[in-house]
Each structure stands twice: as C-alpha cells, then as structure tokens.
Amino acid sequence: MADADRLTFSLSTGGDVVIKFRPDLAPAHVERISTLVESGFYDGVTFHRVIPGFMAQGGDPTGTGTSGSDLPNLKAEFSDEPHTRGICSMARTANPDSANSQFFICLDDATFLDNQYTVWGEVESGMEHVDALPAGEPPREPGRIVKATVSRAS
Numbered sequence: 755m756a757d758a759d760r761l762t763f764s765l766s767t768g769g770d771v772v773i774k775f776r777p778d779l780a781p782a783h784v785e786r787i788s789t790l791v792e793s794g795f796y797d798g799v800t801f802h803r804v805i806p807g808f809m810a811q812g813g814d815p816t817g818t819g820t821s822g823s824d825l826p827n828l829k830a831e832f833s834d835e836p837h838t839r840g841i842c843s844m845a846r847t848a849n850p851d852s853a854n855s856q857f858f859i860c861l862d863d864a865t866f867l868d869n870q871y872t873v874w875g876e877v878e879s880g881m882e883h884v885d886a887l888p889a890g891e892p893p894r895e896p897g898r899i900v901k902a903t904v905s906r907a908s
Contacts, residue, residue, distance in 0.1 A: 757907040759784075761791060761875065764901045767887055771859075771880035773842055776873060780831035783844055783853065783874040790823055790855055791902045800896035804889045808864060811845055812899065813856035817892065819845075822854030830872055837867040840877035859884050 761773040777784040790796060795815070802819050803811040814821050830850040837843060837860050845856035853872055861884065877884065887897035 759788070759907050760878070760905045761787065762903050762905065763899045765883045765887070766898045766900055767883045769880055769883040771883050772878045773875040774878050775875050776835070779833045779835055780872045780874040782828055783831055783872050786825065786828055787857070787874060788904050791904050795823060795855065796899050796902040798898060798900070800898045801887050802892045802896060804887045804893055804897070805891065806889050807862045809858040809860050810884055810887050811856060811858040813845065817896065819856070822856060825854065827851060828853045832869050832871070833873055834869065835873040837864040837871070837873065839863060840881055841873055842875035842877065843867065844872040844874060846871065861885065
C-alpha cells in the first residue's frame with residue numbers, strides 16, 4: 755500500500771497518538787474524519803466511554819455518546835480487517851449505516867466486532883496515551899483530544 759495520510763490526536767493524558775488512515779478499507783469514513791479534523795470538530799472532545807480491556811470511545815461533541823456532527827450519517831464500509839489492539843473503528847447505533855463522528859480505539863483484541871463495524875485506521879504510535887485514558891461510562895474526569903491534526907502523505 756502506498757504511504758498513507760496520518761491522523762494525530764494530542765491527548766490530555768500527555769502525548770500524541772499517531773493513526774495511519776486506511777482508505778483502502780473505508781474511503782468515505784477516512785474522508786469524513788479528515789473533514790471533521792480539518793474543521794476543528796474533534797479539538798476538546800472527550801473520550802466518554804473507556805472500558806479497560808475493550809476500547810476507548812470518543813467523537814461526540816456533547817460527551818454523552820448520543821450525538822455526532824451535523825453531517826449526514828455514513829453507509830457502512832465493513833471489511834475483514836480484524837479488530838485487534840490499536841485498530842480504530844467507527845461507533846454506530848444498531849443501524850449499520852449510522853456512523854457519523856464517533857469512533858473507538860481497541861485497547862485489546864475485540865474480534866467479535868469484525869465485519870460489523872467500519873475499520874478506518876490503526877495506531878502506529880502512542881498507544882500508551884490511549885491506555886492512560888481515565889476509565890468509565892462516562893469517566894468522572896474524562897480524557898480528551900486537545901488537538902487533532904491530519905498530515906498528508908507526500
């Protein structure tokens with residue numbers, strides 16, 4: 755695969771998480787996240803659901819897990835890519851075509867999610883900062899994305 759664009763989340767837990775986008779798996783979802791990042795949508799957004807041994811979920815501007823962006827929901831782009839530690843995937847309702855802005859990062863293998871959620875990236879570095887996010891649903895003092903940026907592959 756050609757060099758890919760990258761997403762960096764600077765987290766309140768003290769470091770950067772670098773995520774390699776996977777447009778080969780989910781081009782519409784990668785484009786959506788890039789658009790939201792470039793508009794500043796994710797800056798200051800919390801990780802409202804962090805379950806140790808499972809995943810850390812964020813991307814809701816209200817911090818409640820019930821909201822998303824003003825953009826329309828996306829059609830599912832399911833793939834055979836396994837949900838293993840460091841995989842980034844889209845959160846959704848029971849409707850497979852309801853992904854919008856919420857996402858999760860797998861803290862451990864969660865292959866029971868395979869072919870049911872859209873994988874759009876994988877953590878290349880900084881997983882220790884994801885692991886350090888406060889746990890809870892929601893956490894008492896949730897971790898947050900201080901700044902999100904996209905770097906384009908040359």
